[in-house]
Amino acid sequence: MLQAAITGILPMTGHASSAEDRRLAAACAAGDTKIFEELYRRFGDRMKSIAWNHLSSAADAEDAVQETFLKIHRAASTYSGEAAFSTWAFRILVNTCYDTLRRRRRRIEEAPIEEHETIERTAPNVDDTKRITLRKLLDELPEQRRTVFSLFEIEGLSHAEIAEILGISEGNSKWILFSTKKELQEKWKRTRS
Amino acid sequence: MNISCEAFDDLLFDASPLSMRTAEEHAAQCAPCAEKLESWKEISDVAKSLHTTWESDMLWPRIERALAAERRRSPLRGLTRIAAAALLTVGLGGTVWFAVREQVRDARFDEKIMRVSALDEVEKAERDHVRAIAKLEKLADAKIEESQSPLMVSYKEKLMLLDDAIAECQANIDRNRQNAHLREQLLAMYSDKQQTLRDVLREDTNVSNQ
Numbered sequence: 001m002l003q004a005a006i007t008g009i010l011p012m013t014g015h016a017s018s019a020e021d022r023r024l025a026a027a028c029a030a031g032d033t034k035i036f037e038e039l040y041r042r043f044g045d046r047m048k049s050i051a052w053n054h055l056s057s058a059a060d061a062e063d064a065v066q067e068t069f070l071k072i073h074r075a076a077s078t079y080s081g082e083a084a085f086s087t088w089a090f091r092i093l094v095n096t097c098y099d100t101l102r103r104r105r106r107r108i109e110e111a112p113i114e115e116h117e118t119i120e121r122t123a124p125n126v127d128d129t130k131r132i133t134l135r136k137l138l139d140e141l142p143e144q145r146r147t148v149f150s151l152f153e154i155e156g157l158s159h160a161e162i163a164e165i166l167g168i169s170e171g172n173s174k175w176i177l178f179s180t181k182k183e184l185q186e187k188w189k190r191t192r193s
Numbered sequence: 194m195n196i197s198c199e200a201f202d203d204l205l206f207d208a209s210p211l212s213m214r215t216a217e218e219h220a221a222q223c224a225p226c227a228e229k230l231e232s233w234k235e236i237s238d239v240a241k242s243l244h245t246t247w248e249s250d251m252l253w254p255r256i257e258r259a260l261a262a263e264r265r266r267s268p269l270r271g272l273t274r275i276a277a278a279a280l281l282t283v284g285l286g287g288t289v290w291f292a293v294r295e296q297v298r299d300a301r302f303d304e305k306i307m308r309v310s311a312l313d314e315v316e317k318a319e320r321d322h323v324r325a326i327a328k329l330e331k332l333a334d335a336k337i338e339e340s341q342s343p344l345m346v347s348y349k350e351k352l353m354l355l356d357d358a359i360a361e362c363q364a365n366i367d368r369n370r371q372n373a374h375l376r377e378q379l380l381a382m383y384s385d386k387q388q389t390l391r392d393v394l395r396e397d398t399n400v401s402n403q
Contacts, residue, residue: 153240
């Protein structure tokens with residue numbers, strides 16, 4: 001019964017904020033574990049993937065997801081409903097990833113990042129060489145471009161959602177994606193030739 | 194729909210189903226654009242494969258423990274915040290009190306300076322009166338002593354009364370130099386005495402002329 005109620009009030013991304021979103025935020029602010037567990041079940045995988053595509057490290061990605069849940073708990077009372085709750089949570093996650101990247105950049109010596117041994121791909125038949133090439137190209141991108149590309153092309157979020165997450169306009173998100181893909185295309189051709 | 198190669202990028206930018214279909218139609222007849230479209234789609238296809246999942250049985254229990262710890266810390270954090278707010282209030286209050294006190298002290302100092310300055314001016318005016326009176330007395334004294342006219346006798350009495358009043362006022366002022374009322378009285382007496390002495394001299398001149 002409770003499970004059904006929780007599932008009922010958890011909207012997918014892309015929805016405008018609603019009374020349910022505000023109730024969800026209130027439950028998170030109160031520290032309702034069941035709500036957090038459901039959030040994790042619904043968005044945990046996507047959150048891990050977003051974090052992994054920013055941080056290229058499974059351990060750092062998990063830390064970022066955990067930190068995001070704590071931040072949601074701390075800040076849920078300030079949720080104003082200007083975006084869907086899930087979009088708001090992704091915004092916190094992306095900012096947490098940026099913080100991790102900045103902290104990492106400050107380190108003088110960085111240990112090489114190893115991929116998680118049991119990482120699974122949604123499309124395992126795609127050529128690994130191509131994947132590694134694209135990953136390297138993504139690593140070279142500035143933060144915002146990388147985020148827009150990852151959220152749209154990898155995670156399948158809409159420009160409206162990306163605009164909410166990054167605090168930019170929808171048109172800007174579209175333009176950033178286009179110019180990023182053009183840039184990647186040039187480099188892609190060079191690496192393939 | 195026939196489009197030029199220059200418009201091809203616009204279709205990719207728009208990326209709507211209709212634009213992509215139009216781009217494909219154009220690419221079917223244009224080798225360079227076909228190559229462009231192929232790599233464009235290839236990047237998207239490879240990107241989709243970068244969606245990454247992995248089993249992490251320990252992550253949720255970790256998050257749950259962290260949330261529980263966070264909830265336990267919350268009341269303490271609340272108390273810490275209240276204490277910090279109280280400390281900040283006391284600190285700010287102290288600073289404001291100190292600033293106001295300094296301001297009041299400055300104002301008092303300024304007031305004192307102004308008073309001292311005003312007192313100097315009054316005393317200077319008094320000295321000027323005394324000097325002027327001394328000069329007039331030199332001229333008038335002999336005439337007052339010589340003349341026995343009722344008017345001169347009356348002037349003499351008035352001058353004696355004024356001298357007594359001035360002496361008394363001066364004695365009071367010596368006890369309280371800042372008393373503005375006494376100073377005002379004294380200046381008025383000096384003016385009156387000066388005027389009386391001038392009247393004496395003028396009267397004497399009138400009498401002489403007659």
